Amino acid sequence: MDEFEYFIDEDNDENDSVESDSGISTGSSTNSISSFYEEPTNDMITEIVKEINSQNPIFIREMILFSINGILSKDTRLSSSALVFIWKLFKLTSSSDYPAVEKILFNCPELLSSIKLLIFDQDNSKGLDFYVGGVFHYASKSKIGCEQILEYSIDGLLEMIKSTSPPVVYYSFTCMHNILMNIPKSRELFNKNYDLSSLIQRLICPDEIFKSKLELITIDMLSRLATENDANKQLLFDKHVAHKCVRTLLESQTTKVLIVNGQLLRIMSTNGDCKSYLIQNPEFIDFLIGQCLQINNSYNCRVFWSIILNLSDKLLIEIGENKGKIIELINAMVKFVKDFRRFSISFEIVGLILCCLSNFSCHQEWVKDIIWKRGIQFTIVDFLKMERKSSSNYLSFNAIEACYRCLNHIIDKVSVTCIDFIQNNHFQIVSVLELLKIKKGEDDLHHKLICLSINDIKKMQSYSKEEVRNLLPPLRTWVILMRHILKIEFIKNPKRKSNRKAYQVMVKSIQNEVFKVLNFLRNKCLQVTIMK
Secondary structure, three states, X not given: OOHHHHOOOOOOOOXXXXXXXXXXXXXXXXXXXXXXXHOOOHHHHHHHHHHHHXXXXXXXXXXXXXXXXXXXXXXXXXXXXXXXXXXXXXXXXXXXXXXXXXXXXXXXXXXXXXXXXXXXXXOOOOOOHHHHHHHHHHHOOOHHHHHHHHHHOXXXXXXXXXXXOHHHHHHHHHHHHHHHHHOOOHHHHHHHHOOHHHHHHHHHOOOHHHHHHOHHHHHHHHHHHHOOOHHXXXXXXXXXXXXXXXXXXXXXXXXXXXXXXXXXXXXXXXXXXXXXXXXXXXXXXXXXXXXXXXOOOOXXXXXXXXXXXXXHHHHOOOOHHHHHHHHHXXXXXXXXXXXXXXXXXXXXXXXXXXXHHHHHXXXXXXXXXXHHHOOHHHHHHHHHOOOOOOHHHOOOHHHHHHHHHHHHHHHHHHHHHHHHHHHHOHHHHHHHHHHHEOOOOOOEHHHHXXXXXXXXXXXHHHOOHHHHHHHHHHHHHHHHHHHHHHHOHHHHOOOOHHHHXXXXXXXXXXXHHHHHHHHHHHHOOOOOOOOO
């Protein structure tokens, strides 16, 4: 189930701003059909629903075809009566134990496309748009309804979204949102046929009903429509949506607000302009770090760590007045990763933090100093030697790649900054090499890492081709790390003869395993330049 279904209440039909106590729009009915509202009653509809669930498909289809004939009638009263009947039927059963809506749509797929015709019929549409929108809204609560609207009636839905009637806007927006949640591929169709600017305009300049009813739903729709769409991300930034989300987060921190606004910022934060805007906002960075430091396994915690990850490649470059907070964050990140069991942190969030540390350690020497001195290298080795029982109790492939990248970065720190010291201070070589020990008496850290990697390679023979493709990024990073280790001067040419044989064995192991990786990939017929 979609994460946001837990946080967005989409069915607010009892609210007077949308419908009256009777469930009928306060502003969309006309005198010509008002007398119909006494019949059929809810009890009668309930009996009809029971009949639908107990009868064969032929009965259901004949009943709905009879209703369709009424809906398409030139007699305005008959058309409106038939439509209101379907509206009441869908409304009553959308939250009941009777799967009547699904049965109706399955046995009579032309119902929604027939009702759609009323939207474009100037003679019959007056006063009926509310009920058309309502039928679409309730139909979209089932997957089959979403599929049928998308296939047969998308033009009608997009036309209703343009309405100036608040109830119709509510129904059409929630319908569109349900479709986006139930059918992810629908975003391509909406992006092709719908002008996102109008949706953004309603968000930036909302009326009262929109603000109370549709703001969170609209933000979530924008998140879905901007996913994997760089043009939409840029449009959202240009229209000041990031600014609105930031202000909203800083002013209101309810769970729904945090999740929905944070999710949109997470998606937008891969855009270069948005990334710079967020980084240059000290108030937001302070808020973001504060949220991440309140470590837990909630969805909003994952969202905010994801934003940190998206910003991490530039955050230290444009650090400005944020440095103190960033140092606090880095120290906390190492603590969380090292003691993740004590903090009851999920592997998913541990993986996000490791990816952040990997990016943070890429260029900044002071970051490498902090995390090296805090012993992150030993924690990474502990992760790599864990038994993988399932995807939920181990790191993702992205996180494994981050482990290798982080080691590559901090080992670079040792080889570059300490090489002169090692060469000029022979008597201290042993103490420096102890930085590369897991603990006294155990094998060299790098040798330990190689042995663990060998075991990983052996396990790969049982992986499917898709799993192998997922392994390409960590494998490529592993090879880069191995190549880096081979270039470290005090491993290539150890000053102490007692170390020479051990290092020669290790170098041979590295070379052998690199060839195993490459041969393994070739055997899987995968074209990859892993040594690039």
